[in-house]
Amino acid sequence: MRTGLTSVLSASAATLYERLIVSGGLSLVEHPDLPASSEARELIDKGFARERYVDLPRLVPVEPIRAVDNAILTKQRQILDQYQTLLHMRDEMQALQQVYRSSVFSGEPGDLVRVITDPQEIGALSVELCLSAQYDVVSLETEHFTRPPDPRSARSLPAEVLERGVCFRNIYSRAALEVPGATEMLRKSQESGWLCRVYPHLPMKLVLVDERAALLPLGPTGMEGAALVRSPVITAALRTYFELLWSRAVSIDGTPAKVPPEQDQVLRLVLTGMTDGAIARSLGISERTVRRHVQALLKALGATNRVTLAVAAVREGWVD
Structure with a gap:
């Protein structure tokens, strides 16, 4: 049996196909049960054989080159069906996402800002927001921790989030880097894909996702309580604030920060x-x-179009 056949046929069907090729076909009179066999049905369904009723009825092979073309077309149809299924699934997920957002944020004043006091819920919500990001996650990190950072807890960014092209940026206060364990945590964050900069002093921590939701701390560490903010007006203001800090922050080694290589x-x-x-x-x-x-x-440089982007890039020293 040729191993290439088993990539598209079962072993028994491949054996029958080779038998048909060698013999030129099998008589359905001599083999009355053949058409109902699973091997024969597989060959017929996949375009490797056909029933011929001229003269004596026979099960005859389809020419190999045509059979391969039939197999390719069958596989292409399967791939197309799978692709259409995935597209349909994405559309359904988008609809469910809208339902989810509506249930969490109905637009009523009480839903614009929700106060959370459970530390575990705050941590879980922070992770959930980051995983749901479509294009951007930005954060501020201060020197205030409930316990020193543990580098062993650093995790790589999920592949499915990176595949969406989500950009992760973080600004550390200078004092945050002096906390034991923070430097190693920072190094691992950079290795996993975070873009990091340093600013002399930050008044608070912050997590902002896609300019649609933000977590604001009610205390220095953020674990005493946090406000989940979904007000477009406030999240837009927080975005402007972050981008202002980002443009003035420096790289970890203290040199003026440049644009990321891919950008x-x-x-x-x-x-x-x-x-x-x-x-x-x-x-x-x-x-x-x-x-x-x-x-x-455009966001990083506070520009509104490509003309002002060019001016800002030269002003900030991002291009020579």
């Missing part, structure tokens, strides 16, 4: 006047990724 390439091509499509082809990435990087650059 630097996009920025320099944007400044040449290239379209998103042209940039995507040049860098071998998708247009969606290019647009995401451009939006991140």
